[in-house]
Amino acid sequence: xxxxxxxxxxxxxxxxxxxxxxxxxxxGVIISPRSRxxxxxxKLGDSIKRKAIFDPQILNPKVVLKNMESYDFxxxxxxxxxxxxxxxxxxxxxxxxxxxxFQVRNNFRFLVIPTRFYQxxxxxxxxxxxxxxxxxxxxxxxxKKLGLKKEMILQLFLTGHxxxxxxxxxxxxxxxxxxEGISGIYLVTELHPRQKQIRDAEFLLSLLNxxxxxxxxxxxxxxxxxxxxxxxLSIANPSILTIGSYGNVRIFHHSMFEISEKDLIQIPxxxxxxxxxxxxxxxxxxxxxxxKTFKSPIFFGDNKYLTKMLNPGYRGTAHNIxxxxxYYIEMSKQLRQIRTVENQNRYQEVCKIIESAKQGFSQLxxxxxxxxxxxxxxxxxxxxxxxxxxxxxxxx
Amino acid sequence: xxxxxxxxxxxQDLVNTEPQLIRDEVKGYFGVPDLVVVGxxxxxxxxxxxxxxxxxxxxxxxxxxxxxxxVNKSYVIMDDDFVNPALLQKDRFEKSNVGLLSIxxxxxxxxxxxxxxxxxxxxxxxxxxxxxxxxxx
Numbered sequence: 255x256x257x258x259x260x261x262x263x264x265x266x267x268x269x270x271x272x273x274x275x276x277x278x279x280x281x282g283v284i285i286s287p288r289s290r291x292x293x294x295x296x297k298l299g300d301s302i303k304r305k306a307i308f309d310p311q312i313l314n315p316k317v318v319l320k321n322m323e324s325y326d327f328x329x330x331x332x333x334x335x336x337x338x339x340x341x342x343x344x345x346x347x348x349x350x351x352x353x354x355x356f357q358v359r360n361n362f363r364f365l366v367i368p369t370r371f372y373q374x375x376x377x378x379x380x381x382x383x384x385x386x387x388x389x390x391x392x393x394x395x396x397x398k399k400l401g402l403k404k405e406m407i408l409q410l411f412l413t414g415h416x417x418x419x420x421x422x423x424x425x426x427x428x429x430x431x432x433x434e435g436i437s438g439i440y441l442v443t444e445l446h447p448r449q450k451q452i453r454d455a456e457f458l459l460s461l462l463n464x465x466x467x468x469x470x471x472x473x474x475x476x477x478x479x480x481x482x483x484x485x486x487l488s489i490a491n492p493s494i495l496t497i498g499s500y501g502n503v504r505i506f507h508h509s510m511f512e513i514s515e516k517d518l519i520q521i522p523x524x525x526x527x528x529x530x531x532x533x534x535x536x537x538x539x540x541x542x543x544x545x546k547t548f549k550s551p552i553f554f555g556d557n558k559y560l561t562k563m564l565n566p567g568y569r570g571t572a573h574n575i576x577x578x579x580x581y582y583i584e585m586s587k588q589l590r591q592i593r594t595v596e597n598q599n600r601y602q603e604v605c606k607i608i609e610s611a612k613q614g615f616s617q618l619x620x621x622x623x624x625x626x627x628x629x630x631x632x633x634x635x636x637x638x639x640x641x642x643x644x645x646x647x648x649x650x
Numbered sequence: 651x652x653x654x655x656x657x658x659x660x661x662q663d664l665v666n667t668e669p670q671l672i673r674d675e676v677k678g679y680f681g682v683p684d685l686v687v688v689g690x691x692x693x694x695x696x697x698x699x700x701x702x703x704x705x706x707x708x709x710x711x712x713x714x715x716x717x718x719x720x721v722n723k724s725y726v727i728m729d730d731d732f733v734n735p736a737l738l739q740k741d742r743f744e745k746s747n748v749g750l751l752s753i754x755x756x757x758x759x760x761x762x763x764x765x766x767x768x769x770x771x772x773x774x775x776x777x778x779x780x781x782x783x784x785x786x787x
């Protein structure tokens with residue numbers, strides 16, 4: 255099955271919209287109220303909204319962040335006395351009505367039913383009951399009452415603990431496939447602790463299995479907040495894979511939806527995505543690679559933003575447009591390449607990409623360029639891919 | 651360890667010029683060297699960075715390699731009692747042109763690999779470092 259490429263919008267989401275329009279790096283966007291106020295979402299063109307997925311981001315009902323205050327459906331806006339579970343259940347129908355009204359009025363691609371984020375691994379019955387009571391039942395009742403025919407997607411936030419527990423995910427699958435009217439899942443996972451690239455083969459394999467089970471149950475699967483592991487996850491037949499610019503749209507962490515007492519703004523280093531390595535490297539490494547044996551532009555990619563960044567006079571920072579637009583182009587190129595093939599062929603293509611990244615890191619090592627343990631994620635990816643392929647009978 | 655290195659005549663002799671500037675914990679470039687020694691030779695600034703680690707040569711090598719983005723030479727300096735694992739991987743130091751020193755209990759410095767002079771591999775950071783640090787000499 256082929257898949258679509260969506261941009262997970264966040265800070266400076268205009269860059270994504272431009273990139274899709276100018277460089278054809280995606281098929282649509284996932285809109286984030288955390289980063290875009292309601293009037294600014296409403297102002298988006300119909301052609302964008304028609305293909306867009308609106309992420310209601312009601313994962314933490316206790317908090318309404320700045321841009322989110324402009325929407326009228328957040329529990330924190332509706333419950334002025336502060337969050338209280340009993341009150342939340344009482345007002346959940348009002349929350350559902352307003353959230354659905356907004357989504358329908360803007361004619362987004364799907365109607366997304368939001369659910370809450372739970373840390374760790376609460377008992378699965380409790381997890382399901384809470385989600386049903388606080389979100390799914392009020393949303394489905396409202397949809398029924400209004401007689402809406404829009405395709406519905408259920409959002410799910412799952413932690414690493416949940417994903418890795420087969421019994422837990424089996425229960426979730428039973429529950430999901432039993433919800434009437436749901437045609438897919440918008441899945442967001444949080445692995446904690448984690449490095450920028452996932453170094454946990456068990457987690458990756460479990461996520462591949464879960465995604466593939468959804469596919470086998472004829473459910474659409476949208477995998478949100480992905481880093482370059484999207485390449486690996488493509489072998490599990492997801493419907494939509496995401497790409498994003500800054501780290502917080504490529505790696506989900508629930509703390510993004512909490513109000514922090516200290517506004518610690520970390521200025522990220524300028525990094526460039528290196529498609530051969532399927533990872534980002536600090537810019538000074540790119541400078542020495544250029545000086546040494548890595549003359550081939552294909553190693554870094556091939557686009558006008560890269561040309562600008564490789565110019566010796568380039569003085570950009572992580573907040574410049576070039577590293578992000580370069581990433582969109584190169585990542586989407588890799589994803590488009592693998593979506594032309596399916597199943598075993600896609601698996602083989604993905605393995606080739608991972609093996610080639612391993613060789614790339616070895617080349618760096620041979621050239622005396624010490625990037626630390628940067629490539630350490632690759633064996634985990636390969637292990638997960640091979641174990642998944644074995645179960646599929648693809649031969650490894 | 652850093653204080654011992656600072657007073658070592660061996661380290662000072664590596665940049666055998668006057669005036670000379672010794673700075674520790676230099677931030678804002680590519681990693682934070684424990685020590686940087688800067689001097690002027692033939693009108694041109696020469697900068698040497700040091701990463702001091704009791705053990706864990708691998709981590710130290712990674713850090714020291716980063717400093718080469720903005721200095722001319724970079725050394726790992728270890729406790730002489732713990733330098734053997736690094737010596738077994740001396741070829742890595744040679745390949746990366748990162749220096750390896752060790753310091754013993756009496757404060758004597760032993761050189762295991764002396765790197766050759768290179769221009770900083772990041773012209774951008776090298777220029778920034780020269781502007782900001784060498785102007786203070």
